Amino acid sequence: MVGAGHAGLAASHFLSARSIDHVVLERGEVANSWRTERWDSLRLLTPNWLSRLPGHAYDGPDPDGYMTAGEVADFVEGFAKVAAAPVRTGTQVTSVAAGPGGYRVRTSGGEILCRAVVIASGACNRPAVPALAAALPPAIEQRTPFDYRGPEQLPDGGVLVVGASATGVQLAAELRRSGRPVTLAVGEHTRLPRTYRGRDVLWWMDAAGVWDQRHDEIDDLDRARRLPSPQLVGSAERATLDLNALTALGVQLVGRWAAVRDGRALFSGGLRNVFALADLKQERLLDTFDAWAVGAGIDGEVERPEPTRVPDKARLQLDLNGGEIRTVVWATGFRPEYGWLDVPVLDAKGRLRHDGGVVPGAPGLYALGLPVLRRRKSTFIHGIEDDAREVVEHLVTSLGG
Structure with a gap:
């Protein structure tokens, strides 16, 4: 072993x-x-x-x-x-x-x-850090979840968190609460409320049998194995930590980091479509819970989460040499x-x-x-x-x- x-x-x-x-x-x-x-x-x-x-x-x-x-x-x-x-x-x-x-x-x-x-x-x-990390200016400090312990480790100034799975949203929230300006680069993600119909959302995953689906029953197994972890956080308040919550904290949302050119970080557009896909997947899962609840005779008030709010004008680039961003945290997965x-x-x-x-x-x-x-x-x-x-x-x- x-x-x-x-x-x-x-x-x-x-x-x-x-x-x-x-x-x-x-x-x-x-x-x-x-x-x-x-x-x-x-x-x-x-x-x-x-x-x-x-x-x-x-x-x-x-x-x-x-x-x-x-x-x-x-x-x-x-x-x-x-x-x-x-x-x-x-x-x-x-x-x-x-x-x-x-x-x-x-x-x-x-x-x-x-x-x-x-x-x-x-x-x-080991952290999965994309190749474009090598193109960042030397003055930018780079961290992964493996060598990050808390905000006090980082230099003063803005932080760009890359990746919006569970790790990315948690670190973005923690860094923003420390008083730093935070930008979050968002790609494909999975969104979940912390609680649904009065119970932890993972109670529903367990009770409804979603987690018990076998690998040989999944149509696109390779994709299922590559899905990022859902936007969740464990807290005493049982609070939902999704992109809406981060926006309310003052985190700036941008699209997927696509390239570095002439010292500028370039982000893809289309956040509206990315958000709509995450919302759709969440709605389908909650529909599954509702159908199971009806069959199990479970009553309860149904309150669907608010759709993800699209920024009025998401930035498409950031100047990495201008001092606005002092640190990049790569929350881009693990291998x-x-x-x-x-x-x-x-x-x-x-x-x-x-x-x-x-x-x-x-x-x-x-x-x-x-x-x-x-x-x-x-x-x-x-x-x-x-x-x-x-x-x-x-x-x-x-x-x-």
Whole structure:
């Protein structure tokens, strides 16, 4: 097992239940990314009552709250102890290659020969920064969510946040509340209200079965796996953080960052169409919730969110040399890191080829914790149990029972 986050530990739980000898290799500590690669104010997008792993669920005093990064790390570490997972911390995997009877795994602590490998190293190992970052003037400070901790780190002056998924909207709001002028570059995004019909929107996702849709039931699976995380934030107020809320805070919205030319950032037009698409997708999802509520006999007042307000005149360019923008924060997504994987199982874009976590052409090689791996909920903490159970079942069968 490569990775001791919630995915690797869930797989370990099911392997132990089947009496399969295994080891979980972790480059840092258990739940390492939650400890070292999150900004200070981050909270989980899912409410605490939804946080569960096999035989281990949240039992604290605030079921409707949202865990901090440190609390998530403690929750995952608690599961590792309950599951008695055989974790080797501080063990960096440097190579996984074909070996006698299976795979040869080279690590900072020595070599391991094994019949199967489960890649559970996560989907967010490194930030996805576009190539145009190299064209920015040297005076512009650049940050990613991996090296951002809080507003006090940044120089005074304006900030351009690039990307309007959950990370982008959260950082834009935090930076604006710190008193800085903030511009947000918006591309395709998914919009959700924090609450709907009196319940957390993720209650509806769970209850209506949206999250349980399987990968082999989705028409455009590749697109589904590339969708950005929805515009949500976990807060005590259970507040909606969408583009309307950011506009009310004073955040300036511009289109997708298309190019840098002569020291100027150029943004695409068409924000109206981008907003309309996000609104349409939200309406369709809420329609699904309403239909399910009728079938389940659930009453309640229905209040649809206000459509996204289009700026009167969105700017199409910014002068990066004029001092208006001092910092660019790249909230443009994340990618897995497979530099240690010496097996020909990556596609032309460096993505792992797999069918529901089973890697074709590489018997005994599996994956967990990737977007829509087997279900729409695959990357969420509560979503790993079903995936891990089924992947381990395939693994055990492949080993001969």
